[in-house]
Amino acid sequence: MMTQTSTLMNARKPASHDAQSAKRILEQGLPGPALVKEVDLKKTHTSDRMAWVSHMQAIRDDKDRKAFAEIFGHFAPRVKGFLMKSGANPELAEDVTQEVMATLWRKAHMFDPAKASVSTWIFTIARNRKIDVLRKQRRPEPEDLPWGPEAEPAQEDVLALQQDCENLNEALAALPDKQKELIVKAYYGDLTHNEIAEQTGLPLGTIKSRIRLALERLRHQMK
Amino acid sequence: MTEIRHHLTDALLMGYSAGTLPEGFNLVVATHISLCDECRARMHAFDNVGGGIVDNETPEPMSMDSLNQTLDLIEAGDIAQQAAEAVSPTDTLNRRADTDVLPAPLQQYVGGDLDAVKWRKVGGGVQQAILKTDTSATVRLLRIPAGTAVPDHGHRGTELTLVLQGAFRDETDRFGTGDIEVANEDLDHQPIAEDGEDCICLAATDAPLRFNSWIPRIAQPFLRI
Numbered sequence: 001m002m003t004q005t006s007t008l009m010n011a012r013k014p015a016s017h018d019a020q021s022a023k024r025i026l027e028q029g030l031p032g033p034a035l036v037k038e039v040d041l042k043k044t045h046t047s048d049r050m051a052w053v054s055h056m057q058a059i060r061d062d063k064d065r066k067a068f069a070e071i072f073g074h075f076a077p078r079v080k081g082f083l084m085k086s087g088a089n090p091e092l093a094e095d096v097t098q099e100v101m102a103t104l105w106r107k108a109h110m111f112d113p114a115k116a117s118v119s120t121w122i123f124t125i126a127r128n129r130k131i132d133v134l135r136k137q138r139r140p141e142p143e144d145l146p147w148g149p150e151a152e153p154a155q156e157d158v159l160a161l162q163q164d165c166e167n168l169n170e171a172l173a174a175l176p177d178k179q180k181e182l183i184v185k186a187y188y189g190d191l192t193h194n195e196i197a198e199q200t201g202l203p204l205g206t207i208k209s210r211i212r213l214a215l216e217r218l219r220h221q222m223k
Numbered sequence: 224m225t226e227i228r229h230h231l232t233d234a235l236l237m238g239y240s241a242g243t244l245p246e247g248f249n250l251v252v253a254t255h256i257s258l259c260d261e262c263r264a265r266m267h268a269f270d271n272v273g274g275g276i277v278d279n280e281t282p283e284p285m286s287m288d289s290l291n292q293t294l295d296l297i298e299a300g301d302i303a304q305q306a307a308e309a310v311s312p313t314d315t316l317n318r319r320a321d322t323d324v325l326p327a328p329l330q331q332y333v334g335g336d337l338d339a340v341k342w343r344k345v346g347g348g349v350q351q352a353i354l355k356t357d358t359s360a361t362v363r364l365l366r367i368p369a370g371t372a373v374p375d376h377g378h379r380g381t382e383l384t385l386v387l388q389g390a391f392r393d394e395t396d397r398f399g400t401g402d403i404e405v406a407n408e409d410l411d412h413q414p415i416a417e418d419g420e421d422c423i424c425l426a427a428t429d430a431p432l433r434f435n436s437w438i439p440r441i442a443q444p445f446l447r448i
Contacts, residue, residue, distance in 0.1 A: 119274035
């Protein structure tokens, strides 16, 4: 898909047609009334997340530069901010951010929206580059799962997980300032593992259970 | 897959997700997650916290031409990748064979499965192999003959012990294949391998162990334990 990229750097939100289709997904075939009630409150944010997911699919399937430019416009400055708070100077943060975004393009087929939001996936790429460049460490990664990243997850699993990420984000924002500060410091690398509290106050149970169930189902299908 | 009863702590998973653990601890965490879907799901949850932090980050303006520079990087990478694939069209899946004992991340440090481990005797029939990581922690494979005890010891920092084959017991509980024991200053323990199979563990410490008898204490500088 070829489109002009001139004004896209200013894009702060995913393109509206994608938001529309995400909204359609939100309104159709959703399980359970509880989720529908939640959706009313958080329609905008979750549909944004779903739109970023479809941008990733457009990059993966069509090498869509317009979708990439929008993701870049929104996320690259945030990644740069994150790297600078993690101790990189502006030049290094700029270079590493470009590498992170190039990796996002190259590894678009590895992104699994039933386990991570687009921001999470970008975070993990940025974190790995940070370990490599700033800490000069090797990063051991867990073994790949037997079914590989090529299995396309069910749409309702994707939607549910993206909604969980939104809820988690709100829970993070709602934490008392001191607690929030500690978590943020941990992710900037300002705390050693001994300083990280065992009780974070973050409600991770829902999102963990959902991913756990998905893993179980996939393992079962493999047998 | 046997049922895993002893899991990673939240602090270790958050440290792994944030990328702030010593390399040797990262290796133990990645190896446990390779064996444990429960902790794999928890890791994804902690990664999603990191995503939330990126979402809420104050944007720092990128340089003028950064999008085009990135697209150039992508094109250069595509060419390099095509060249690499033309030479060796391998799939780079990070997977072990079904019959292997060591999970894939550990095999990368060992250079293969169990038969590639270069064991050294440390006394009492126990063997070890120190793996090469950065110096912020020491990580080793231990092979404890069935029914044998590891010297009674305490800890200055944190010690992680992950069972890869067989099982051991100490004052706290039984640890079977896939289980991880997280020990700190408060724990003095004497792990004993169960009868049956030799017990193979991956152990990491961020400070030297404290032995409670004098023979291992003399040997300590030589064995790096």
